[in-house]
Amino acid sequence: MDTPYAAVAAELGITAESLRTWVRKGEAQAVPEGRDGSVSAAEELARMRAENARLLKAEEEWMVARPDHHHTFSQSSSGSG
Numbered sequence: 890m891d892t893p894y895a896a897v898a899a900e901l902g903i904t905a906e907s908l909r910t911w912v913r914k915g916e917a918q919a920v921p922e923g924r925d926g927s928v929s930a931a932e933e934l935a936r937m938r939a940e941n942a943r944l945l946k947a948e949e950e951w952m953v954a955r956p957d958h959h960h961t962f963s964q965s966s967s968g969s970g
Contacts, residue, residue: 898908928936 894905
């Protein structure tokens with residue numbers, strides 16, 4: 890924050906400590922539920938790729954069990970990444 894808490898707080902008519910408390914609460918609420926912010930982008934990408942692979946495998950297994958349906962929509966995306 891470029892402007893000191895005290896200056897902003899004075900403009901708002903509150904104490905600097907009240908402003909700091911509000912900022913801390915806002916930052917805490919900005920973290921998605923169930924996450925502490927410690928997961929890196931690379932870790933999240935790896936998790937999502939693993940989940941995607943699991944879903945593609947489940948889809949293929951489902952399609953094998955239902956031979957009357959032709960599978961074409963995700964074949965072009967498999968193997969990329």
